[in-house]
Amino acid sequence: MTSGAFVGKRRNKNSPLSYISDMLQIGKTESALNAAIEKRGALFAVLLDPDTSDDTALLKAGSMAAENGADLLLVGGSFMGNFKLPDQVAALKKEVSLPVVLFPGGASQVVPGFDAVLFITLVSGRNPNYLIDEQVRGGVLIRSLGMEAIPTAYELINSGKPTAVEYISNTSPIPADKPKLSMVHSIAAELMGMRYVYLEAGSGAELPVPVEHIAYTRKATQMKIITGGGIREPETAHARVAAGAQIIVTGTLWEKVKDPVLLQEFAASIHVKG
């Protein structure tokens, strides 16, 4: 096996290792997100479900979110079996000027067209498949696509009933009443070099991540905090920004509710710096 296919675009062909230093820089999308966080206080992300046979569903949902205050579009699911996704992402990228970022449930979901990928590691679990195996499989694909990766710790927090992520990953979530357990996982992730941490209640969760989990990670680390799962009201989003979260993700809500005003209310509750 040659390494040629996996090294992405080399910018300086005279230096054999130049591609590594290029790739390890904080990329364009992450820099733009960091700058937007600085400016607005926190960002509003909408998660789009890629598991759809409707060719225009992603485009419609993404455009509506973009027109009504979203800062970032995430695309991902616990399962993903949509071979038309690259075309759908390309169509979405033509239409909206927001970053479109892959949030993968596994390596098989790595396809071209995204601005970046959340390179997640399920640090709250003890399943080696989601700690290293998917990353090894996905990493070579990401590198060969020349795609930007944002190293992100993924922590699953108990939210009432079991969620798809818990079931699929075969891991136990961190107990909801043990925020210090999130904190110690976050510290370890930061020491491993991760720059973002996603505190996740799970898609469609009964209860969102308790604010204490966010506050403890905020106090103990400098990573950017993403949180999502079970957030259905602007007030719930605002409370998590006040606790230290910098990206709020909502997904399931918009599968039933197509309400531009509610999208705008979410954006206003999250953009605490205006």
Ligand SMILES: CC(C)=CCC/C(C)=C/CC/C(C)=C/CC/C(C)=C/COP(=O)(O)OP(=O)(O)O
């Ligand atoms: C870095 C790469 C290439 C892969 C990492 C893979 C890891 C660690 C995954 C963690 C476990 C997992 C299954 C995460 C899924 C995250 C996600 C996109 C959740 C949102 O999807 P849901 O809404 O729960 O899915 P459904 O709509 O299918 O229920």
Ligand SMILES: O=P(O)(O)OC[C@@H](O)CO
């Ligand atoms: O679908 P919801 O419950 O909004 O959750 C969003 C996201 O955090 C799931 O990974």
Ligand SMILES: [Mg+2]
């Ligand atoms: Mg879902």
